[in-house]
Amino acid sequence: MLRFPAWNVAGIALALVVTANAGANSAELGANDEPIKLAMVGYTGQHVSTHLAGQLLEKLGYKVEYVTASVFPVFSGLSDGTISGLVDIWLNNVGDIYPQVLATKKIENIGSLGLETREGWIYPKFMEQICPGLPDWTALAKPECVQALSTPETAPNGRFLDYPTEWGTRSATIIADNDLPYTSVPAGSEGAMVAELDAAEASKTPLLMMFWSPHYALVENEVGWVTMPPCKEQTEQHCITKPESVKIVWSGFGAKWPAAYAFLKEFQVNAREQEKMILAIDKKGRDLDVVVKEWVDSNEPTWRPWIDAGKN
Structure with a gap:
């Protein structure tokens, strides 16, 4: 019968414990x-x-x-x-x-x-004085709101700044679904959209646009989110839902x-x-x-x- 010194038995036992623990950690990772x-x-x-x-x-x-x-x-x-x-x-x-x-x-x-996350129509918060009733979407149809957002390229309609064309045209569809007097104007890029939002806030120029959150532009600009109209059809093209x-x-x-x-x-x-x-x-x-x-x-x-x- 083989016998080991007490210190050696303890050492073997410790080695076995270390090996077992190493195997457990390895299996876990x-x-x-x-x-x-x-x-x-x-x-x-x-x-x-x-x-x-x-x-x-x-x-x-x-x-x-x-x-x-x-x-x-x-x-x-x-x-x-x-x-x-x-x-x-x-x-x-x-x-x-x-x-x-x-x-x-x-x-x-x-x-x-x-x-x-959030996605939808936003506006600089100061516009709630120009378009009474915001954030409810029906406020957008009021003549004073349409006039404030009208530009030479969209008159007599108001201007709606949309996503770049390659991102889709949901907003244009929703505008048409609800007979809103707005013309969707696609932005050139995300950067162009942010630049317009910054400029609108700085000059207090009315702006209505499609946007999403989280986004760094919303750290620096106080915006409101339009309460969207009911979806005409329950499809991505006719609805903007929380992503x-x-x-x-x-x-x-x-x-x-x-x-x-x-x-x-x-x-x-x-x-x-x-x-x-x-x-x-x-x-x-x-x-x-x-x-x-x-x-x-x-x-x-x-x-x-x-x-x-x-x-x-």
């Missing part, structure tokens, strides 16, 4: 030697959400890569696992491709991002990176905090990663429970 590839699609708010998730995943023990993708091809990458996750996507921007891919069970919706932002992952994500999966299910983004970061990046020209790191460094009580969810 999963394939942490392989990078989690997070999709970056088209707009700064989404980039902020993605880098927030990425920096926190690194704290959890993972490698992260950021992959630039457009809204529709990103679902092909998610389906085959070449893209691991998409942590901020507005479902009103994905057309038919999202439900089609979701039905194949190659991707998984892991819940809302918690982002307070939902969700988190989507490749279907194999949970098995491959269990702790990351648990973390991302808990991960949330506050719209007002996102707007402040967008302002710093887009308006003040600051570096995305630096701005996000500052938020992470200052808000551990917010994100620590998400990290703990990944560890437990």
Whole structure:
């Protein structure tokens, strides 16, 4: 019968415990030697959400890569696992491709991002003195309101500043549905829309426009949101409804990176905090990663429970 000195038995026991714990930690993290590839699609708010998730995943023990993708091809990458996750996507921007891919069970919706989103018609708050009855949409039909918003290019109609043409024409359809005396004028770009809003606020020039939140322009400009008319038809073309932002992952994500999966299910983004970061990046020209790191460094009580969810 083999005998070991007492110190050696204790050492072997300790080694076994350490090995067992290392195995448990490894299993919890999963394939942490392989990078989690997070999709970056088209707009700064989404980039902020993605880098927030990425920096926190690194704290959890993972490698992260950021992959630039457009809204529709990103679902092909998610389906085959070449893209691991998409942590901020507005479902009103994905057309038919999202439900089609979701039905194949190659991707998984892991819940809302918690982002307070909004989309609709806005106006500078001073216009409530010019168009009594705002924010109710019926105020827009009053002659004094139409006249205030009329321009040489739209007279006798009022001017409605719409999204760029390639973003769709819902507002023009809704204006027609409700016989509102306005002409939809597409903006040249997002930047042009922000410039008009800034100029209208500075010069107290009446303005009615399509817009969305979160957006940095709303940090610097006080706006009202029109209470929209009832939808003539329950379709995207005839309605403006509150967008939902969700988190989507490749279907194999949970098995491959269990702790990351648990973390991302808990991960949330506050719209007002996102707007402040967008302002710093887009308006003040600051570096995305630096701005996000500052938020992470200052808000551990917010994100620590998400990290703990990944560890437990």
